[in-house]
Amino acid sequence: MRIIVDAFGGDNAPLEILKGCEMSVKENGYEIVLSGDEEKIKSCAAENGISLENMSIINASQVVTMDDHPDCILKAKSDSSMAVGMKSLAAGEGDAFVTAGSTGAAVIGSTFLVKRIKGVKRAALATIMPNDKGGNFMVLDVGANVECRAEVLVQFGVMGSEYMKAFLGVDNPRVALLNVGTEDTKGGELQKETFSLLKNMPLNFIGNVEARDLLFGAADVVVCDGFSGNIALKSIEGTAQYLINNLKPVFKKNLGTIIAYLMLKGSLKDFKKKLDYTEIGGAPLMGIAKPVIKAHGNSKAKAFKNAIDQAAVYAKSGAIEKIADVVKKGKDTADENS
Amino acid sequence: MRIIVDAFGGDNAPLEILKGCEMSVKENGYEIVLSGDEEKIKSCAAENGISLENMSIINASQVVTMDDHPDCILKAKSDSSMAVGMKSLAAGEGDAFVTAGSTGAAVIGSTFLVKRIKGVKRAALATIMPNDKGGNFMVLDVGANVECRAEVLVQFGVMGSEYMKAFLGVDNPRVALLNVGTEDTKGGELQKETFSLLKNMPLNFIGNVEARDLLFGAADVVVCDGFSGNIALKSIEGTAQYLINNLKPVFKKNLGTIIAYLMLKGSLKDFKKKLDYTEIGGAPLMGIAKPVIKAHGNSKAKAFKNAIDQAAVYAKSGAIEKIADVVKKGKDTADENS
Numbered sequence: 093m094r095i096i097v098d099a100f101g102g103d104n105a106p107l108e109i110l111k112g113c114e115m116s117v118k119e120n121g122y123e124i125v126l127s128g129d130e131e132k133i134k135s136c137a138a139e140n141g142i143s144l145e146n147m148s149i150i151n152a153s154q155v156v157t158m159d160d161h162p163d164c165i166l167k168a169k170s171d172s173s174m175a176v177g178m179k180s181l182a183a184g185e186g187d188a189f190v191t192a193g194s195t196g197a198a199v200i201g202s203t204f205l206v207k208r209i210k211g212v213k214r215a216a217l218a219t220i221m222p223n224d225k226g227g228n229f230m231v232l233d234v235g236a237n238v239e240c241r242a243e244v245l246v247q248f249g250v251m252g253s254e255y256m257k258a259f260l261g262v263d264n265p266r267v268a269l270l271n272v273g274t275e276d277t278k279g280g281e282l283q284k285e286t287f288s289l290l291k292n293m294p295l296n297f298i299g300n301v302e303a304r305d306l307l308f309g310a311a312d313v314v315v316c317d318g319f320s321g322n323i324a325l326k327s328i329e330g331t332a333q334y335l336i337n338n339l340k341p342v343f344k345k346n347l348g349t350i351i352a353y354l355m356l357k358g359s360l361k362d363f364k365k366k367l368d369y370t371e372i373g374g375a376p377l378m379g380i381a382k383p384v385i386k387a388h389g390n391s392k393a394k395a396f397k398n399a400i401d402q403a404a405v406y407a408k409s410g411a412i413e414k415i416a417d418v419v420k421k422g423k424d425t426a427d428e429n430s
Numbered sequence: 431m432r433i434i435v436d437a438f439g440g441d442n443a444p445l446e447i448l449k450g451c452e453m454s455v456k457e458n459g460y461e462i463v464l465s466g467d468e469e470k471i472k473s474c475a476a477e478n479g480i481s482l483e484n485m486s487i488i489n490a491s492q493v494v495t496m497d498d499h500p501d502c503i504l505k506a507k508s509d510s511s512m513a514v515g516m517k518s519l520a521a522g523e524g525d526a527f528v529t530a531g532s533t534g535a536a537v538i539g540s541t542f543l544v545k546r547i548k549g550v551k552r553a554a555l556a557t558i559m560p561n562d563k564g565g566n567f568m569v570l571d572v573g574a575n576v577e578c579r580a581e582v583l584v585q586f587g588v589m590g591s592e593y594m595k596a597f598l599g600v601d602n603p604r605v606a607l608l609n610v611g612t613e614d615t616k617g618g619e620l621q622k623e624t625f626s627l628l629k630n631m632p633l634n635f636i637g638n639v640e641a642r643d644l645l646f647g648a649a650d651v652v653v654c655d656g657f658s659g660n661i662a663l664k665s666i667e668g669t670a671q672y673l674i675n676n677l678k679p680v681f682k683k684n685l686g687t688i689i690a691y692l693m694l695k696g697s698l699k700d701f702k703k704k705l706d707y708t709e710i711g712g713a714p715l716m717g718i719a720k721p722v723i724k725a726h727g728n729s730k731a732k733a734f735k736n737a738i739d740q741a742a743v744y745a746k747s748g749a750i751e752k753i754a755d756v757v758k759k760g761k762d763t764a765d766e767n768s
Contacts, residue, residue, distance in 0.1 A: 224672055235610055238618040272573055272660040280576040280657060303661045304668035319618060320661045322610040323641045323654075327665035330642035334562055335673045 093120075093404045096186035099128035100155040100173040101193025102389045106133055109192065110142045112396030117146045119397070122404055125186050127152050127177035150185075152176035158389075162196030166204055174198065178205040181382050188383035188403035190374065192391045199236040202380040209412065211419040212379040214244045217318065217386060218252065219325055219375050220260075225309035230256055231270070232378055233318035234325045240317040242285035245269070246293060250422070251378040251415050252313035253295055258411035268301035268311035270320060275300070282317065290315070293422075303327070373402030379415070383407045431458075431742045434524035437466035438493040438511040439531025440727045444471055447530065448480045450734030455484045457735070460742055463524050465490050465515035488523075490514035493531075496727075500534030504542055512536065516543040519720050526721035526741035528712065530729045537574040540718040547750065549757040550717040552582045555656070555724060556590065557663055557713050558598075563647035568594055569608075570716055571656035572663045578655040580623035583607070584631060588760070589716040589753050590651035591633055596749035606639035606649035608658060613638070620655065628653070631760075641665070711740030717753070721745045 097113055099106045106128060113124045124147040126133055137144050154172035156165055165175045174193045178201045181189040189206070191198055195217065203215050218232035232248045233240065240248075249267045256265040269287055271279045276287060278300055290297045301310045303324050316324070373395075374387035383406040387399035406412075435451055437444045444466060451462045462485040464471055475482050492510035494503055503513045512531050516539045519527040527544070529536055533555065541553050554571035561567050570586045571578065578586075587605045594603040607625055609617045614625060616638055628635045639648045641662050654662070711733075712725035721744040725737035744750075 224675065238610060238621075270661065272576060272657060283576075303664035304671070306665070307668050307672040316661075319610060320658050323608065323658045323661050324665045326641035327644070327662045328669045330645050331666045331669035332673065333642070334645040335670065337562065 093407065094123040094125060094186045095400050095403050095407075096125040096127060096150075096177045096180050096189045097400065098173045098177045098189070098191035098193055099126040099133050099149075100152075101191040102387065102391055103192075104390065104392060105155075105192065106136050107140060108391065108393045109396055110137055110140070110144075111393035112391070112400065113147060114142050115393060115397040116400040117143075120401065120404065121146070122400065124148075124400075125150060125177075125180065127180065128155075128173035129153065150176055150180055156194050156197045158194055160194065160197065162194060162200045165197040165201040169197075174201055175205060178202065178384070181384070182206045187407040188385065190385045190387055190396075190399050190403050192374075192387040192389055192396065192399075195235055195386055195389075198377065198384065198386045202377045202384045206384060207381050208379050209381050209416045209419060211423050212251070212415070213247055214240065215377050215379040216248050216251065217375050218255070218378045219321075220373075221307070221328070223307055223309040227262070227309060227312070228260060229306065229309070229312050229314060231306070231314040231316065231321050231325060233316065234321040234375065235318045236377070237318040238322075239319070240282070242282060242289055245282070245286040245315050245317065246289045247419065248378070249290055249293065249295055249297070249313060249315045250418050252315065254414040254418055255376065255378060255411045256312050258409040258414050259406055262312050264296045265312035266298045267295045267313040267315060268298050270303065270314050270316035270324065271300035272302070273300065274302060286315070374399040376402070376406060381412065381416075383412065431526075431745065432461040432463060432524040433738050433741050433745075434463040434465060434488075434515045434518050434527045435738065436511045436515045436527070436529035436531055437464040437471050437487075438490075439529040440725065440729055441530075442728065442730060443493075443530065444474050445478060446729065446731045447734050448475055448478070448482075449731035450729070450738065451485060452480050453731060453735040454738040455481075458739065458742065459484070460738065462486075462738075463488060463515075463518065465518065466493075466511035467491065488514055488518055494535045496532055498532065498535065500532060500538045503535040503539040507535075512539055513543060516540065516722070519722070520544045525745040526723065528723045528725055528734070528737050528741050530712075530725040530727055530734065530737075533573060533724055533727075536715065536722065536724045540715045540722045544722060545719050546717050547719050547754045547757060549761050550589070550753070551585055552578065553715050553717040554586050554589065555713050556593070556716045557659075558711075559645070559666070561645055561647040565600075565647060565650070566598060567644065567647070567650050567652060569644070569652045569654065569659050569663060571654065572659040572713065573656045574715070575656040576660075577657070578620070580620060580627055583620070583624040583653050583655065584627045585757065586716070587628055587631065587633055587635065587651060587653045588756050590653065592752040592756060593714065593716060593747075593749045594650050596747040596752050597744055600650050602634045603650035604636045605633045605651040605653060606636050608641065608652050608654035608662065609638035610640070611638065612640060624653070712737040714740070714744060719750065719754075721750065 126149045130149045130151040152173040154169045156172045216233035217236040253265045256262040374385040377384040385403040464487045468487045468489040490511040492507045494510045555574040556570035591603045594600040712723040715722040723741045
């Protein structure tokens, strides 16, 4: 398994990324291809005692920054670590690509440099989160497309369903549409049209789901446009952070509670980890013809290692081939009916 | 102060509502007008030892249920407790109206029976939540209009700003647009257009805000369409509930943590309360010509009492007159410029 890694994406590049890669090589024996400024990578590794064993470097002279327009990856920054890594993936020089860089550039780069699966209309950024039943659910799109048409959302349902089957082994994933109520007629034009299309798909479509039920295992795949998905994801993130911040003063009120806090610290850490979606790895770019994982911008070594692991499992899972197959069948059926 | 109350709205009607009204009369001396089936109200009060002192009843033979189409309030259920209460408010028989019934019916009823402020294009359902700075912020719309035009969102900004000034005494409220990123150019067509309109309004518009920053005091007034506002609100609700549920097992791991749990129980309750937006009261229907408060459907007596208090303060605050004034001035300026 050969994973191409953007060594200059995210807030903690390249140090934390190199550390994460080293962990991944040691633990899982993956071969890593680092894209980025060769000299800087080597000196950072040397200065920090990081072994580059089992890693190679493809040089890239530029870096996509958060201030860059996402389109830059195609022209102005076509020699950036992200662009070079993606082109290397497209050329078959690795099995998957991981970046913690700009989400917008990752979406555009994947779409135009790695390319979409044939028949897929739009790529989606998907997040996988834990639910309270001990399982996981996927929300897509969480930000690649702020505006979507109904047919695009239907494909998101297909892609999410195949991913959950192949990658996480979920039987017959329950696909739901994110909406403002559970009744069939809820939402705006987009939701109503998507609902009626999803109903007629060979999917386990269970109807509308409300945002408040997501973490309680209401569905395995939650379909939405990138705007509302992003709002849901960031509301969940923000609330978790708010609650964790607010627990500390509660604990530190008096000697009794300070003792209680010390006793519970470990359990709370576990708990925070459970909520922290970077623990699962990153967000797969669904609909892209090869595995691309977008790690969180503030990923540290451990989170980055998890994203690499996720990329490897994704590459092995056969999910992309399954999606290609289902989308092709859907198209063939549509062609026959037309 | 005379508050009209829908005695048959919500999951716990009429018992918890009557209890809440009784609390309100005792604590604040408000005069309450109950709308609903007179016989049932009287027998429920008698059976449960609730005093109806300082309360009067206007009879209504019907109840709007959750299965009813919201439009029913105008025709099929025009003699429902909600419709009768609203008509009584419109006729000037009270200073404000509170219902825990169907949100959809409350929006339609307010719009057509109580009517909007002159010049206001759409009514919005607004939620007020606490932030971690000890203040509060308002999100609007959270569900009255799943689809909105930019000019409608701009008015939401105006209304929210005036409400926060008059009702909560916030100086120069910071108005922000809910978006997928903080950069000026983020979002879809709706956000881009709204952004450029808000920039030119006599408001303290601070730009885009991300959902993850809402609880951290990023803005005083958060403007959004009812779809994404609803997603944000319910994501926050769901995550808080998830975290509280998940804390219990953490606490109950062993004798040490059970003791810790017992020590912390009170503090945790306070904490949950802080997050529970029903504590603040209900959601005001912004843009309606008289104060209408939509209490949470599962409100118990205390929450309902809080909603009544909120309605009274809203009526006294002069917020509606301020909004009417600002909207009129905006219209006059637009007319002059055209």
